Amino acid sequence: MVHLREMPDHLREALVNQELPDFGDTPWVEPKPLSECRVALISTAGLHRPEDPPFTPGAGDYRIIPDDTDMGALTMSHLSTNFDRSGFYQDVNTSFPADRLHELADEGVIGSVASRHYSFMGATPPTAMEPVARDLAKVLKADNVDAVALVPV
């Protein structure tokens, strides 16, 4: 298992205590009631459709995952060798819970599912992602997205 508590001490310390960027005070948006929220997923697992180009080191770009994509066909080109992929191979929802999100919409827990989801590749420095992510916020608004669930690996 690639569990933190099972990693060699020096590697765990390096991962947990790595230098993190400082984004300052926590921003806060007052969302709609959850049962009215339109929700998109944003993964940092380096996911994309098979026909999309794989992720490359240092690029802060993302891939669009339309909600009607065959999620079972998604592929993962994250650069890191240091997290479990066997769970994803067996069930895409282990790291990209699109089916679960639809079930919560069907149950009325959330209002609806956005028409597009997105994946970044998490080994990218946040500084490289920042301009791209600011633009992405505009796209999300255009899609009437109220809230995003951020799902790392």
Place this chain on the structure above:
Amino acid sequence: MSGLAHILESEGIATVAIALIRKHAEDMKPPRALAVPFELGRPLGAPNEPDFQRRVLRDLLELLEEDSGPVLADFPDEPPGAAPDMEGWACPVNFAAPVDDLSDEDLIRQALLQEISLLKPWYEESKQTRGGRTNFGISGKAPEEIAAYIAHVVTAREDTESTIPDTPAHLAFKHMADDMRYYYMEAAIARPDGRASDVEIGNWLWGETTLGKVLVTIRDWAMESEHPGFKALAVTAMVPTHQRHRTQHG
């Protein structure tokens, strides 16, 4: 992840984030985070456990009902499914011992081809079990072409020439080596109980196969190489942490 949360929220989109490393969320203070006690790579906990996954996602989304933040909540439960029986896992295929001589490109290629042909039925079986899903294909190359390229890299080293258009040699290697590992791993999870973990499969792939031996050798070289591309990949993107004890540089 916490960085994205800050950026998107400051642009007016409400965010909730899963935190696999609690300390990162403590330090970066994203607006709403749910710390989960799962292994890296499994943010929803476990495969083929829809009820459990839905609970995790629901707990995460319900953080949107909090009045003020930052909020850092903890998901209370370990994922279902007992720890896999480490004694019990075995690759479906018995390989010959890995090749000893890693200086002969053709010999290495032949050994990799033999491993691939033994794994092929299991890879296909595994893919079929998952409704045709496969992560193999990132590089766009066939397994046989990848075997040839990897055998070339381990012998040609700095002089490696890329076989993927517009892609430098080290990135072509990264995509193809990853593809090959996915191929082996997917073949390896074909056994019926489907409970194998990264470490179990890793112990086999990196410890018992020619592919593993070749990739470790490339990593050992790349760590000391003057080639900036290969060297940059070598540090973290070639061998998983749980297998680095097999390398010279750890």
